[in-house]
Amino acid sequence: MNSTHYLIAGASHAGLEAIHRIRLIDETATITVVTRDARLPYSPTILPYVVSGQSDPDRVVLRNADYFKNLNINLITGDELVAIDEANKQVTLQSGDQWHYEKLLLATGADPIIPPIPGLSEASFHVLRTMQDAINLRTHAGSAKTAIVLGAGLIGMHGAENLRHAGLDVTIVEMCDQVLPGYFDTRAASVIQTAFNSNGITMLMGSRVVKVEQQAQSCQVTLENGNSITADLLLVATGVKPKLDYLKGTSVQVEEGILVDRNMRTDAPAIWAAGDVAQAADFYQDKKVMMGILPDAVTQGAIAAMDMSEDYTLQPYTGGVPINTYTFFGQQAISVGQCMADDQSEELTQVDDDNHRYLKILLKDNQLQGISSINEEMDAGVMWQLILRKIDLTSVKDAFIARPLETGRALMSSTWR
Amino acid sequence: MTAYNTITFDPSRCKSCNDCDACMTACSQIKSGTDDLLYSRIKIIAGMNGSLPELALCRQCGDPECTKSCPSTALTKNEQTGVIDWDKSLCIDCLLCTVGCTYGGITYNMTLNHVAKCDMCDGDPACVKACPSGALSYVTSAGIFNDQHDREDLFVPGLSACQGCNSEMIMRHSLRKVGPDTVLATPPGCIPGMGSVGFNGTTGTKVPVFHPLLTNTASMLAGLKKQYNRMGRNVTAMALAGDGGAGDVGFQSLSGAAERNDQILFIVVDNEGYMNTGMQASGSTSYGSWTTTTPVGSEMKGKRTNQKNLAMIMMNHNCEYVATASTAFVEDYYEKLDKALAASERGFAYLHIYSPCPTGWRFPSSQTIEVCRKGVETNFAPLWEYERGGELRFTHSIDDPLPVEAYLNLSGKYRHVSEEQLQHIQEQVNERVKTLKRFAGLN
The missing domain is CATH 3.40.50.970 (Thiamin diphosphate (ThDP)-binding fold, Pyr/PP domains)
Structure with missing residues (x-):
């Protein structure tokens, strides 16, 4: 039986931040990291850029082998958890190896959802979650002329744009009426959609796929309205959800993801969870949500590790605030916090259609609830902190509305004194 | 363990300058060859309601958030200089770094079409040299720690x-x-x-x-x-x-x-x-x-x-x-x-x-x-x-x-x-x- 003090399952942003934090205060305890990917750690966010060729798979390694060696961390690649025996603090890996742990962090991320569309499972299609997926898609894109992308979420949109950059004719099929639902409001979404249209991407919004048929070298997709489209390549990007089979038989509670408290503890003893696999507190309301964004995975990984290593400087998780920075065809959309007003919030909007600029500020009780912008310079990190710290904007409200960038910077700078 | 040089800011001295903008002009000049302050990577901001001026500048953090949120490894902490280096050839303009920064130290610049941040001018910061009031200074005493701590x-x-x-x-x-x-x-x-x-x-x-x-x-x-x-x-x-x-x-x-x-x-x-x-x-x-x-x-x-x-x-x-x-x-x-x-x-x-x-x-x-x-x-x-x-x-x-x-x-x-x-x-x-x-x- 192998033995390790800390066992970290997953080597993406949450897992990597966790080992960094543990090593900051504990230089000697044994740390073992298990990742199912055979490669050194990389970010899922980079994958669309690998598809377009902008990023080289060998140049986006987040931590090289020396990093793990120098910190005396045992990195196991190409293996994954298949079972946990929480009473005996043991896990079994796919390879059959067993490990005893004192503390276990589950940061295993999420997997693509494959929608139950008739014919899809028999068809040949791509997803985009691993480096191998990206390389496969890039290879296929090299010979393909046309592509269909199912889903206008972040992966679908990034994937579509990068396939377009690779020279393909691309069609996006999305069930909702707007792109990036949940990330941006309808106005911002329409600016984004316009940019996609004018760059030659066909956008079939509000369209449901009822059938997929594999043909010799292509794939035919039939829509609810009876139309059908054919393409050489099909990318399915209809969301992600965590794979939680390995939790069978444990007392870890799950809904959409693994339920955790504000210290990222699960309901099982000595087991924590962080990142895309975790369902943690929301900032705005008393419920637990799936965040699925990179900076939040870093935060959650840090908190879990600090709790695991009994770091007394731990500040419990303040709750997830949605943050999205989205670059499309050279333009920028940023959304921090809530993007839709509710009945108690004050909404202030500035629109400059000629310059494709847009800014929306949501306030409640003179505190920032959310801010979203298109083609405006914006310190997302400053805005995030203004929301998290519930900074009172009463005395600077007019200045903030007129010049959120400068005012936000001055406010944050003044808090450092 | 290495200590690093740093730029410090004394707002009480800056106030006496009355928006001279010398530091920002110097930064725009040396980094982009223009007097246009939009290119400056250091920003002096008027204080709120008449209080002292404030600063937006990369702090070259010891445990930086921007590098952790960077999916492309374009941002890395340079162990020798302490500067957070940005590699344009790796950057994918995803702006996730800006989410980690609470200092206004790295922001997408609409004029440059990419993020821009202070690189400390390879140890000879132009802004500090241009500052007429001594509000900005380049503190090099970290070298004492590096030389003496053994x-x-x-x-x-x-x-x-x-x-x-x-x-x-x-x-x-x-x-x-x-x-x-x-x-x-x-x-x-x-x-x-x-x-x-x-x-x-x-x-x-x-x-x-x-x-x-x-x-x-x-x-x-x-x-x-x-x-x-x-x-x-x-x-x-x-x-x-x-x-x-x-x-x-x-x-x-x-x-x-x-x-x-x-x-x-x-x-x-x-x-x-x-x-x-x-x-x-x-x-x-x-x-x-x-x-x-x-x-x-x-x-x-x-x-x-x-x-x-x-x-x-x-x-x-x-x-x-x-x-x-x-x-x-x-x-x-x-x-x-x-x-x-x-x-x-x-x-x-x-x-x-x-x-x-x-x-x-x-x-x-x-x-x-x-x-x-x-x-x-x-x-x-x-x-x-x-x-x-x-x-x-x-x-x-x-x-x-x-x-x-x-x-x-x-x-x-x-x-x-x-x-x-x-x-x-x-x-x-x-x-x-x-x-x-x-x-x-x-x-």
Whole structure:
């Protein structure tokens, strides 16, 4: 039986931040990291850029082998958890190896959802979650002329744009009426959609796929309205959800993801969870949500590790605030916090259609609830902190509305004194 | 572990500039070849509702969030320079770095079409050079840590100095640099009082240390040094004395050793009084200071006489080396310590270190270095050095000093000072600088 003090399952942003934090205060305890990917750690966010060729798979390694060696961390690649025996603090890996742990962090991320569309499972299609997926898609894109992308979420949109950059004719099929639902409001979404249209991407919004048929070298997709489209390549990007089979038989509670408290503890003893696999507190309301964004995975990984290593400087998780920075065809959309007003919030909007600029500020009780912008310079990190710290904007409200960038910077700078 | 150089910002000095924008123009120029401030990577922002200006600039964080949120490895912390490097060829413009930064230090720049951040101009920041008010400065004292931290601290841990004690810092820095081939004299004062001379039959140092009388520190060291010379051993004879032990009670032996140019490194830690015995005034106590022997009441308003300037008196002995120093300017101190150590091989070397005392002067223990700094910046405690046969040389500019209130306001011992007293102190400061300038050949 192998033995390790800390066992970290997953080597993406949450897992990597966790080992960094543990090593900051504990230089000697044994740390073992298990990742199912055979490669050194990389970010899922980079994958669309690998598809377009902008990023080289060998140049986006987040931590090289020396990093793990120098910190005396045992990195196991190409293996994954298949079972946990929480009473005996043991896990079994796919390879059959067993490990005893004192503390276990589950940061295993999420997997693509494959929608139950008739014919899809028999068809040949791509997803985009691993480096191998990206390389496969890039290879296929090299010979393909046309592509269909199912889903206008972040992966679908990034994937579509990068396939377009690779020279393909691309069609996006999305069930909702707007792109990036949940990330941006309808106005911002329409600016984004316009940019996609004018760059030659066909956008079939509000369209449901009822059938997929594999043909010799292509794939035919039939829509609810009876139309059908054919393409050489099909990318399915209809969301992600965590794979939680390995939790069978444990007392870890799950809904959409693994339920955790504000210290990222699960309901099982000595087991924590962080990142895309975790369902943690929301900032705005008393419920637990799936965040699925990179900076939040870093935060959650840090908190879990600090709790695991009994770091007394731990500040419990303040709750997830949605943050999205989205670059499309050279333009920028940023959304921090809530993007839709509710009945108690004050909404202030500035629109400059000629310059494709847009800014929306949501306030409640003179505190920032959310801010979203298109083609405006914006310190997302400053805005995030203004929301998290519930900074009172009463005395600077007019200045903030007129010049959120400068005012936000001055406010944050003044808090450092 | 490496310490790094950094850019610091003093908003109180910036305010006097009235939006001069010199730093931002310099940054735009050097990074993009234009005066357009949109290209600047340092941003000075007007304070909220009339308060001091604020700064948006990359802090080159020790545990940076931007690099952690970077999926492309375009941002990395450079272990050598401490700068967070940005590699354009790797960047995918995803802007996730901007989510991690709460300083406005990395932001997508619409003019450049990518993120931009401060790279410290390879160790020669243009903004700092352009700043006319001294609000921005480039602090390089990290090099001292990098150079010195492997040397052994030759005082034991656990000395019982007060919280925020400047003297303890001076002692530890000095002896660590001077090294183990030293015999140390610590006459009565805070330094032996905090335990450095020893207790329970052990010493508080890792070098031979002794506790002379207040009156005979320099003469005992002179004799010891001669004996070591006779034995053929090269040993530094070093004193760490207070201002009272050096300038009042111990002055005759000090003056004698300086006159004979005995090979001694004599360091005076000047906290303007007898702080370990209950804060009595000494000859070094400055005019107007509250002490327990110069109280503040209906008649007396603190010390009635001016302080005597021991460093200038020592300079007039024409010994090998005389210098003043401050822990707020630690690189300057290390240079002087090197020179003094070398001079002590030839003859008498004297270092006078201004040492504000949080306990006796009544300021918060966190403010020690700030009080030191303001002492220098108001010309209350000017930094200079003198080598035998040469001219006095200022090592920190005496031009454009802050008004002396900027220094006095920090310490409770001057709280009662009246307008007339303040004026007197300012005149004293001006006169002293004038005298020093004559020695520097500047008048």
